[in-house]
Amino acid sequence: xxxxxxxxxxxxxxxxxxxxxxxxxxxxxxxxxxxxxxxxxxxxxxxxxxxxxxxxxxxxxxxxxxxxxxxxxxxxxxxxxxxxxxxxxxxxxxxxxxxxxxxxxxxxxxxxxxxxxxxxxxxxxxxxxxxxxxxxxxxxxxxxxxxxxxxxxxxxxxxxxxxxxxxxxxxxxxxxxx
Numbered sequence: 001x002x003x004x005x006x007x008x009x010x011x012x013x014x015x016x017x018x019x020x021x022x023x024x025x026x027x028x029x030x031x032x033x034x035x036x037x038x039x040x041x042x043x044x045x046x047x048x049x050x051x052x053x054x055x056x057x058x059x060x061x062x063x064x065x066x067x068x069x070x071x072x073x074x075x076x077x078x079x080x081x082x083x084x085x086x087x088x089x090x091x092x093x094x095x096x097x098x099x100x101x102x103x104x105x106x107x108x109x110x111x112x113x114x115x116x117x118x119x120x121x122x123x124x125x126x127x128x129x130x131x132x133x134x135x136x137x138x139x140x141x142x143x144x145x146x147x148x149x150x151x152x153x154x155x156x157x158x159x160x161x162x163x164x165x166x167x168x169x170x171x172x173x174x175x176x177x178x
Contacts, residue, residue: 010110017103021096028092035084042077079167086162090155101148108141 050070057063115137119130 013106017099021099024092024095024099028088031088031092032085035081035088039081083163086159090159093155097151104144108144112137 050066053066054063057066115133119134122130
């Protein structure tokens with residue numbers, strides 16, 4: 001049985017975890033806002049330069065060359081922007097995942113402490129029930145670890161797919177230009 005002090009301590013830890021996660025989320029949002037601000041400034045500067053270049057074009061051939069010259073850098077910038085957004089989201093998600101893992105491990109340890117305490121105080125003749133509880137807890141722990149591993153593997157596959165897609169998009173733009 002948990003004491004009042006243990007309950008208060010657990011609540012304090014939960015509140016700290018909540019505010020820690022909130023801080024991580026806001027850091028991710030701040031990074032996205034900064035990235036978008038930089039992208040908007042760069043887009044305005046590039047639009048101005050492109051308009052100036054278009055106004056100085058003397059014939060249709062020069063205009064076609066200007067358009068062709070803008071295609072690859074635009075695709076590369078879009079791919080770079082997508083990578084940066086993905087990196088911000090992935091790093092924020094990974095940090096949240098680490099906090100969640102640590103919190104889950106702590107909760108699991110506390111739960112195991114309660115189970116162990118209950119097992120020690122179990123009345124004689126309940127050995128089968130105790131073994132069943134221990135078995136169920138072990139199975140739940142194994143299932144949780146399997147889910148965590150599968151989640152990490154899925155994130156790694158998604159990252160590899162995103163990187164491959166981004167690279168192939170830039171290559172496709174380069175090959176069209178050539």
